[in-house]
Amino acid sequence: MKIKFHHILIGLFLAASGCKKDNYDAPTSRLSGRLVYKGEAINVEYNAVPYQIYQPGFATKSAIQGTFDPDGNYAQLLFDGTYKFTIPANQGPFMWKELPAGTRDSLTVNLKGSQTVDIEVTPYYLVQNAKFAATGRKVTATFDIQKIITDANAKNIDRVYLYVNKTQFVSGGYRIGDGDPPSIAGSAITSMTNLSLSFDVPTITPAQNYVFARIGLKVAGVEDLVFSPVSKITLQ
Amino acid sequence: MKKTTIISTFALLLVTGACKKDSAFLDVPPKQVVTSDVAFSDPNLVLSILADLYNRVYDFSGLDNGWASFADFSESFPSENGSYYIVQRTGWDFGSWNTWDYKYVRDLNLFIERATAATKLTDAQKNQFIAEGRFLRAQYYFELVKRMGGVPLITKSLNYDFSGNVEALQIPRAKESEVYDFIISEAEAIKGLLPVNVSEKSRATPAAVLAMESRAALYAASIAKYGATTPQVSLPGGEVGIPASSATGYYTKALAAAKEIISGTAGNYSLYKQLPDLSDNFANLFLDKSSSESIWVEDFKANGGKTHGFTTNDQPFSISDEGLDAGRLNPSLNLVEAFEKLDNSYAPMATKDGAGNPIYYTDQLDMFAGRDARLAGTVLLPNGLFKGKRTEVYAGYQLGNGTVISSSDATITQDVPGLGKVQVVGKDGPVNGAEFRTQTGFYIRKYLDPTVGSGRRGRGSDVNFIRYRYAEVLLNAAEADAELGNYAEASTYINQVRLRAGLTTPLVLTAANYFDRIVHERRVELAFEGHTLFDMKRWRIADAVWDGNSMSVADLVANIGKATKRSTQPFGLWPYKYYNPGDANNGKWIFKEIKPSPVTGSNRFLLGNYYSRIGDDVIAANPKIVKQPNQ
Structure with missing residues (x-):
């Protein structure tokens, strides 16, 4: 069959009228x-x-x-x-x-x-005043911890970690370095202010001269960690 | 005249043919449907219904579930481009491992009811069939409870009355302990109804029932005991979590059921000891269909319609029967180094001496000498023997100055100074990212079928999958006994299993070491048998072993034999040929621990993973179902 002009017209008409009433608008x-x-x-x-x-x-x-x-x-x-x-x-x-x-x-x-x-x-705790600085390839973090819940529901600190990653996603599963990240056990924390952790950044491939870091605090008996805001650090 | 005769004959035929009653003409019994009265009138027909129910038994790892059902949990590496996600994800979905097949439960309930109502079977036949149906039902509830926790316990067929009200069909979840109690009481009730028969492996026997009971009671006991360490993994209604006070009772039941098998009242089962070489003996235990050790198996038959592709998928690349189809399941170094030395001590694979210099081995197999015989029985080591040929596994040449010469395939030759263009990697790997050959240095040996043609897709393999075996019963007894404080008796059970593996120095279990030892023994004895996940779950150490942290080599070689040792990423052990003419070590082998490059994720087991998610469709249809904790 030869395709005639009115065939195209019918096709166009069908296509134009086909997707009207039956579809909802996407949520806005x-x-x-x-x-x-x-x-x-x-x-x-x-x-x-x-x-x-x-x-x-x-x-x-x-x-x-x-x-x-x-x-x-x-x-x-x-x-x-x-x-x-x-x-x-x-x-x-x-x-x-x-x-x-x-x-x-x-x-x-x-x-x-x-x-x-x-x-x-x-939150059980908050990580505050987190500051990150780099000397060479060593990233050093200083931070304070504030205990928010102090009543009967209070929980202890399990560990506090320093996580460093190539991208803005920084946590236990998204970081550079193998094995345990640098950390302080909750039992070793005597003062809640001016705590410090540091990490030697290994070679990154492809090379980049900056990393992202943040502090994660694990509360005993609670699975999810509370973090400090992510900070971008330029390595010298 | 002639015409008239023919026409009248036809007319007569038509008329007589039409003279049927309407009812006789319309009510033709269907030939393709057998009614339940007919089906349950003949034991052979009942057996064919039962065969379908046996065929639907749900396994975690299974030889016909695909090779990937063995591949997870860092115990192995998946060498197939489409399956790297197993080592690239950072954890598991909450829905992983779930099952909710109440169609199967209904079919089992109907089977039991119809067999009970059957009039033309003898009492002996009825008892046997009913007991088998109840065994399969308890087995599926066990499968449900270890994945989902407490589930609706439905023990009779439910029927809808078309009233518009479905409330009678909406059954809430039973307590987790109630489901375990159901399995144990069913086992106790039916073990006497089945005939003792050691050579019956694929149907229910008293030993199969008792093995199920012992494992189920042990699971319940450890959830009761170790659930206390993860209080978040529980529900207020007891649908998940078992009170710690019932631990002793369950351990006692687990021990009693195991002892009943060990004492021989359920049949004369024993550890498989047929071959002088202990590794070959251990491998043969899974190949020998008449082994005195297997209690309940999923049977296969080559050229008989029921085969599986395990050997096709996992055979060594250079010894493959099927061209490029091979080598998918590669045991990891994490598992390999867990096999002890013969003096009962743990040690990482010796790749370097104290000063950090490589150790040279004349034969690749020397690296693994003096270890638990189950290592070579479970894992096909580099230069290991399969179908009369040795695997060729090496990752490259290492020169005297430390330079490594390697290539991406055995057929791509490289210039080695003094040798010219030569092959520099083994035909069986390892090369990062080269699928279908090992990327860890190891192949699987357990279940690998040495029969001629077993690696072909067309023929397939008919090696059995053992669901319950005597060694596990001994380990159940050892664990329950140790948990109850009888360390001396527990030691005698665990040492029987260890003696068969060539560990002749008896182990003395104590309050301090028993937990790590039992965890370790089950890991190496029952590797790739579908136990890892459920063992880690019931001991509530899954979240410690798979904690989501990536691993370094230092991590890998530390704390071997400790129950909570981290194992989030599979490692490999790559051999290199040392080439340094004039040196005493020229031509010898050195080894390096390697994390295969596709391994980018690290396993993280969340508290919400302890019990698999119940689908929204299930909860929408039955609002009485409560959700899993932490999800």
């Missing part, structure tokens, strides 16, 4: 925010601390899952509606409010257009 409302304690961002490990967003009112109940960024940010594109935001049990280096029945508290968000909702949590 952006729910974003960060993990904070009194306005201070809480830094966590990449892809380690999950959150869940439920939309109640439907027959089946399953969560929209996501994880916090290393700097504590999160963002989801959603449809407008009412959502409940929660963090699963035993996740994150902080306390999340428990309800008397043993279930997790949730935060109700009425989403109408894009919205910023910061998630206020109470």
